[in-house]
Amino acid sequence: MMNNSLVMYDEDYRKLLAIIQRLVQDATAKGVFLVDTNGQMVADAGEMEGIDTTSLASLTAGNIAASSGLAKIIGEEEFPTHFHQGQRDNLFITLVANRIILVVVFDERSSLGLVRLRVKKAGVQVAQIFEEIRKKAEQEQASGGGSPFSEITDDDIDNLFSE
Amino acid sequence: MSFINYSAREINCKIVYYGPGLCGKTTNLQFIYNRTNPEVKGKMISLATETERTLFFDFLPLALGEIRGFKTRFHLYTVPGQVFYDASRKLILKGVDGVVFVADSQVERMEANMESLDNLRVNLAEQGYDLDKIPFVMQYNKRDVPNAAPLDELRKLLNPTDSIPDFEACATKGTGVFETLKSSAKMILKDLRSMSR
Ligand SMILES: Nc1nc2c(ncn2[C@@H]2O[C@H](COP(=O)(O)OP(=O)(O)OP(=O)(O)O)[C@@H](O)[C@H]2O)c(=O)[nH]1
Ligand SMILES: [Mg+2]
Numbered sequence: 001m002m003n004n005s006l007v008m009y010d011e012d013y014r015k016l017l018a019i020i021q022r023l024v025q026d027a028t029a030k031g032v033f034l035v036d037t038n039g040q041m042v043a044d045a046g047e048m049e050g051i052d053t054t055s056l057a058s059l060t061a062g063n064i065a066a067s068s069g070l071a072k073i074i075g076e077e078e079f080p081t082h083f084h085q086g087q088r089d090n091l092f093i094t095l096v097a098n099r100i101i102l103v104v105v106f107d108e109r110s111s112l113g114l115v116r117l118r119v120k121k122a123g124v125q126v127a128q129i130f131e132e133i134r135k136k137a138e139q140e141q142a143s144g145g146g147s148p149f150s151e152i153t154d155d156d157i158d159n160l161f162s163e
Numbered sequence: 164m165s166f167i168n169y170s171a172r173e174i175n176c177k178i179v180y181y182g183p184g185l186c187g188k189t190t191n192l193q194f195i196y197n198r199t200n201p202e203v204k205g206k207m208i209s210l211a212t213e214t215e216r217t218l219f220f221d222f223l224p225l226a227l228g229e230i231r232g233f234k235t236r237f238h239l240y241t242v243p244g245q246v247f248y249d250a251s252r253k254l255i256l257k258g259v260d261g262v263v264f265v266a267d268s269q270v271e272r273m274e275a276n277m278e279s280l281d282n283l284r285v286n287l288a289e290q291g292y293d294l295d296k297i298p299f300v301m302q303y304n305k306r307d308v309p310n311a312a313p314l315d316e317l318r319k320l321l322n323p324t325d326s327i328p329d330f331e332a333c334a335t336k337g338t339g340v341f342e343t344l345k346s347s348a349k350m351i352l353k354d355l356r357s358m359s360r
Binding site (some may be wrong): 005006007008009010012013014020036037038039042043052054055058059064065069082149151152154155157158159160161 | 164165166167168169170171174175177205206210219220222224228230231236238249250253254257284303330345348349352353355356358359360
């Protein structure tokens with residue numbers, strides 16, 4: 001079934017966080033975000049306080065979805081990287097393993113060349129973690145269980161709407 | 164495709180509001196946005212034309228509360244209803260957990276309703292989803308207009324086997340809007356439960 005959830009455990013999350021925190025430093029970036037292609041924020045790192053990460057995730061996913069649609073129209077498989085240049089801040093966006101989007105925000109303290117180089121390495125590592133997550137999900141499915149939702153009752157669900 | 168995050172103890176689900184142009188999808192989200200507490204909602208994003216027709220999508224994140232220590236978040240999206248935006252509609256459906264179909268009650272929009280419902284089925288199938296198997300809720304909107312088709316007629320056309328929950332609504336006043344949303348959210352959570360058993 002298509003409808004498998006993306007399930008992320010604490011240890012995977014920590015590994016991903018470590019990778020993007022290192023990327024912030026290595027690329028002298030202001031912020032790095034990992035976004036699911038369906039628009040969910042997975043992890044963020046850096047100094048960008050007060051930024052609306054939920055909106056960022058949804059728009060990034062929309063952006064990637066639209067440009068991969070465009071790619072197909074002109075006979076390309078995908079446009080795996082995107083660069084948006086601003087007055088002060090720039091965005092570098094990469095699609096990793098067709099599953100997860102790596103977003104880097106940087107300013108004049110860094111450069112496109114450096115960001116591109118560092119993202120390449122980090123992207124490989126992120127892809128590995130997601131491969132592990134996928135394997136775990138398969139095992140879970142085979143053994144049938146583990147989800148916090150197997151236990152919930154109708155009352156639990158109704159209570160959510162009781163106010 | 165829900166996202167269960169054990170680290171943040173969160174579960175995220177995606178609801179898509181589908182339906183023909185001008186049926187009131189964006190109005191549903193606006194009403195929900197205006198009537199929820201600030202701590203429950205995030206920013207509403209509308210990618211629209213100058214005439215306020217949805218161009219790509221509307222997006223509204225909602226946090227509904229906790230279930231067994233997990234924050235449950237719902238991401239509401241609308242599609243652009245105008246026929247020629249089909250490529251965009253397909254993109255928005257990616258990773259959907261539940262669909263709300265907003266039908267326009269005006270008699271002269273019956274064909275547009277049917278066409279949009281067919282289009283939904285086809286676009287879902289393209290992504291490997293079966294409309295009969297995913298959480299699906301029907302809303303008959305614009306019940307207040309003078310030229311509204313009788314309820315029986317709408318049902319006969321849009322929910323002939325009475326197999327899905329359906330609601331009458333007037334999205335501008337908010338009637339039926341939260342009932343529709345709650346029904347969809349409940350179906351999604353029950354669906355998640357049955358899949359994890
Ligand atoms: N009378 C009446 N008008 C409504 C109702 N719901 C929405 N409208 C009006 O219908 C028009 C279109 O509503 P939208 O919510 O923008 O429609 P939409 O489905 O998002 O349209 P697209 O973005 O083009 O797909 C607006 O002028 C709304 O005020 C309703 O229940 N009754
Ligand atoms: Mg709209």
